[in-house]
Amino acid sequence: MATIAPPLPKPKAQSPVGSGDGFDQGDSGGNGDHGAGRPGSLSDQRYYTGMMLGLAAIVMLFAAFTSAYIVRKGLSDDWRATAFPGILWLNSMVLLASSFTLEKARRWRQVQARFQGWWCATTGLGMIFLIGQIVAWQQLVAGGVYVHTNPSSSFFYLLTGTHAVHLLGGVIALLYLSWRVWRRNSGSLGATALGVTALYWHFMDGLWIYLFLLLLIAG
Amino acid sequence: MADAVQTSHAVHEAPTGFWRKWIFSTDHKVIGIQYFFLALFSVLLGMILSIFIRFNLVWPGTEIPLLETFFPMGAPGGVMTPEFYLAFLTMHGTIMVFFVLTTAPQGGFGNYFLPIQIGADDMAFPILNMLSFWLTFVALVVLLSAFFVTGGAPISGWTAYPPLSALGEIAGPGLGTGQTLWVLSIAIFCVAALLGALNFITTTIDMRTEGMTLMRMPLTVWSWFVTAILGLLAFGVLLAAGILLLMDRSAGTSFFIPGGLVVSDQLIDHKGGSPLLWQHLFWFFGHPEVYIAILPGMGVTSQLLSTFSRKPIFGYRAMVYALFGIGILGFMVWGHHMFMSGMSPYTAIFFSLMTTVIAVPSAIKTFNWLGTLWRGNIRMTTPMLFAVGFVSLFVTGGVSGLFLNQPSTDIYLHDTYFVVAHFHIIMGVAAIFGIFGGTYYWFSKMFGRQMSEFWGKVHFGFTFVGVYCIFTPMHFLGMAGNPRRYPELTGFDFLEPLASIHLFITIAAFITISAQMIFLINFFWSLFKGKKAEINPWQATTLEWEIPSPPPHDNFAGKLPVVYRGAYEYSVPGEPQDFSMQTSQKTSAS
Numbered sequence: 001m002a003t004i005a006p007p008l009p010k011p012k013a014q015s016p017v018g019s020g021d022g023f024d025q026g027d028s029g030g031n032g033d034h035g036a037g038r039p040g041s042l043s044d045q046r047y048y049t050g051m052m053l054g055l056a057a058i059v060m061l062f063a064a065f066t067s068a069y070i071v072r073k074g075l076s077d078d079w080r081a082t083a084f085p086g087i088l089w090l091n092s093m094v095l096l097a098s099s100f101t102l103e104k105a106r107r108w109r110q111v112q113a114r115f116q117g118w119w120c121a122t123t124g125l126g127m128i129f130l131i132g133q134i135v136a137w138q139q140l141v142a143g144g145v146y147v148h149t150n151p152s153s154s155f156f157y158l159l160t161g162t163h164a165v166h167l168l169g170g171v172i173a174l175l176y177l178s179w180r181v182w183r184r185n186s187g188s189l190g191a192t193a194l195g196v197t198a199l200y201w202h203f204m205d206g207l208w209i210y211l212f213l214l215l216l217i218a219g
Numbered sequence: 220m221a222d223a224v225q226t227s228h229a230v231h232e233a234p235t236g237f238w239r240k241w242i243f244s245t246d247h248k249v250i251g252i253q254y255f256f257l258a259l260f261s262v263l264l265g266m267i268l269s270i271f272i273r274f275n276l277v278w279p280g281t282e283i284p285l286l287e288t289f290f291p292m293g294a295p296g297g298v299m300t301p302e303f304y305l306a307f308l309t310m311h312g313t314i315m316v317f318f319v320l321t322t323a324p325q326g327g328f329g330n331y332f333l334p335i336q337i338g339a340d341d342m343a344f345p346i347l348n349m350l351s352f353w354l355t356f357v358a359l360v361v362l363l364s365a366f367f368v369t370g371g372a373p374i375s376g377w378t379a380y381p382p383l384s385a386l387g388e389i390a391g392p393g394l395g396t397g398q399t400l401w402v403l404s405i406a407i408f409c410v411a412a413l414l415g416a417l418n419f420i421t422t423t424i425d426m427r428t429e430g431m432t433l434m435r436m437p438l439t440v441w442s443w444f445v446t447a448i449l450g451l452l453a454f455g456v457l458l459a460a461g462i463l464l465l466m467d468r469s470a471g472t473s474f475f476i477p478g479g480l481v482v483s484d485q486l487i488d489h490k491g492g493s494p495l496l497w498q499h500l501f502w503f504f505g506h507p508e509v510y511i512a513i514l515p516g517m518g519v520t521s522q523l524l525s526t527f528s529r530k531p532i533f534g535y536r537a538m539v540y541a542l543f544g545i546g547i548l549g550f551m552v553w554g555h556h557m558f559m560s561g562m563s564p565y566t567a568i569f570f571s572l573m574t575t576v577i578a579v580p581s582a583i584k585t586f587n588w589l590g591t592l593w594r595g596n597i598r599m600t601t602p603m604l605f606a607v608g609f610v611s612l613f614v615t616g617g618v619s620g621l622f623l624n625q626p627s628t629d630i631y632l633h634d635t636y637f638v639v640a641h642f643h644i645i646m647g648v649a650a651i652f653g654i655f656g657g658t659y660y661w662f663s664k665m666f667g668r669q670m671s672e673f674w675g676k677v678h679f680g681f682t683f684v685g686v687y688c689i690f691t692p693m694h695f696l697g698m699a700g701n702p703r704r705y706p707e708l709t710g711f712d713f714l715e716p717l718a719s720i721h722l723f724i725t726i727a728a729f730i731t732i733s734a735q736m737i738f739l740i741n742f743f744w745s746l747f748k749g750k751k752a753e754i755n756p757w758q759a760t761t762l763e764w765e766i767p768s769p770p771p772h773d774n775f776a777g778k779l780p781v782v783y784r785g786a787y788e789y790s791v792p793g794e795p796q797d798f799s800m801q802t803s804q805k806t807s808a809s
Contacts, residue, residue: 046343046425053417053451060455064500076491148471
């Protein structure tokens with residue numbers, strides 16, 4: 001089994017970039033300000049930064065939905081709880097399992113057969129989760145619960161639907177990366193591509209747990 | 220002088236074909252110019268709409284045959300219907316706020332100059348950058364198409380308050396398909412703005428060149444950075460609100476529509492929703508949006524005042540902290556748009572207090588600008604005039620804000636022309652002055668030719684005097700109780716004495732708008748016939764003034780610069796000239 005050494009940080013060139021005459025508003029170089037002196041085009045850090053910021057935007061989207069949820073529920077006397085589809089328990093297990101398999105794939109990044117097995121399992125579990133969500137919606141529809149039936153059902157479809165769209169994006173990213181592996185015939189993926197994808201995937205997992213509890217407890 | 224040790228790793232090769240070079244370009248400079256021209260087109264359109272708005276207020280019922288040609292439904296016989304007036308009002312506001320004030324300073328100048336000013340060869344994510352522009356373009360097309368659908372453009376104002384905006388055609392013309400297109404356009408715009416914000420922040424954090432520490436960044440970069448943070452946190456909330464509104468309109472939900480509503484003699488089949496919920500979500504976005512429009516103008520003003528006073532900016536660090544202070548406080552004041560909504564007086568006091576506190580970082584900025592000018596070796600160039608104009612407008616608009624942030628006075632002034640005067644001066648015109656200042660300052664770098672200084676100053680004179688003539692009297696209209704959004708003012712006794720003020724405003728508006736032709740002619744003439752620009756015509760210090768005008772595809776020709784100094788080292792004692800480039804090493808004498 002191959003062990004993976006973390007990439008060594010690029011040694012920073014020493015240069016007289018600081019000054020102490022008080023005229024300079026700048027700090028001296030090498031003060032722990034990692035952006036300066038490390039051109040981003042040479043660094044993969046930007047992919048992590050970008051993903052974290054993207055997740056921050058998604059947090060704001062769902063925070064806005066949540067505050068609307070609380071306000072709408074608190075204001076009205078027409079709120080009736082929507083029956084919680086039992087399959088969501090199963091779906092949650094599937095999604096949690098996919099986070100586990102994704103971590104397995106990351107661990108076996110340099111062992112082609114194992115990596116591909118875990119990677120395919122993750123993609124498959126993601127797809128099963130989405131199908132499970134469709135089944136949950138169908139169960140609700142079969143029970144006569146539509147988007148406009150009640151504010152609680154409106155929020156149920158809104159929150160699960162918006163999450164599903166985001167997770168679909170994650171599945172497409174997994175498929176795209178698989179295609180890249182296949183096209184380059186490289187057997188595996190770079191640590192950054194894997195790391196950023198995992199960040200998104202685990203976040204979607206955590207977001208689902210949050211929504212699941214919100215709908216279960218406050219639905 | 221310029222010292223470059225690092226080899227830039229080309230993000231992408233220079234494209235050769237027309238489509239990849241000028242249309243679907245991933246070069247931040249081309250995208251910046253695309254944003255700039257999109258905003259220029261939008262501002263002209265928004266201005267034309269305002270001509271008709273002002274015309275109708277003073278001469279209602281006058282036939283304008285041209286209107287009937289384009290809008291037979293909205294202006295039968297060439298006479299604007301009241302609803303059509305509101306449609307113009309809505310589109311004027313939406314176009315100006317989203318596609319001009321949000322787009323030009325950030326998408327335009329920010330895209331073009333942020334990577335260069337921090338010594339990067341492009342944005343962190345060039346393809347996302349291209350996607351962001353084209354989504355903005357699609358959003359504009361979708362918005363404008365609302366003019367040409369059955370019922371025409373929406374009439375709900377740029378704030379689109381439900382329940383009217385949520386009910387569809389029954390609530391009025393333009394509230395059917397037109398309003399749906401409006402919501403779609405804003406949703407697309409939100410996605411574009413989020414992608415842009417993500418790119419700006421990542422670029423600033425991770426792409427700075429060697430020696431470009433945070434506290435050496437130009438204040439323009441800081442302002443684009445803080446603006447991007449506001450955009451990242453605010454546009455997601457507007458997107459959420461837009462999705463909810465769209466569901467109320469199309470999926471039969473009742474997020475915003477209350478029960479028992481009777482509209483056009485029909486009982487509406489919704490119940491339990493809250494129109495105030497929209498207001499909270501909208502203004503949680505809407506107030507930071509004001510700062511999204513104005514902060515880049517503050518950055519440009521700082522840059523220009525320092526450059527043309529030949530002095531370092533006064534209190535650089537305080538300026539940076541004040542930017543953050545304004546940005547953070549901007550998220551805690553949205554309730555001051557809703558004092559009239561019946562909120563608890565205690566809540567209102569909180570929002571009022573927070574709003575008043577914004578005066579502190581704003582005053583820090585203003586006094587630092589004055590401190591920068593103080594005893595400076597001032598060069599009254601056209602960009603400098605617009606920067607000084609910005610400071611003037613910022614103070615004027617800020618002072619009227621102090622009246623509006625008091626719930627007791629706001630209840631009287633709410634929905635009057637006082638509010639119109641306030642936000643036009645501070646958010647509209649001040650931000651536009653920042654854009655004009657940036658245009659006159661950076662034109663030579665962007666297009667390789669100089670704009671005429673003489674005609675620039677003439678343009679400034681007309682515009683500066685003109686906007687004060689337009690908006691100062693509006694304060695008095697507001698104090699006299701003149702409500703906003705009324706299509707015509709005849710038939711109200713208490714408004715009769717104000718007619719002459721409205722006439723004055725309209726004439727001032729027509730003159731000021733005509734004076735913008737001076738800018739347009741200067742701009743396009745200089746684009747092709749202007750004097751060839753030098754590398755550093757203003758003798759400024761930041762990195763964009765070290766590279767050719769216009770810069771090559773990867774900005775620094777494969778060699779990233781190394782930075783040794785802060786951004787505003789003017790008149791350094793012992794230096795041979797009164798500006799020291801950021802890349803120049805200190806001489807032993809200094």
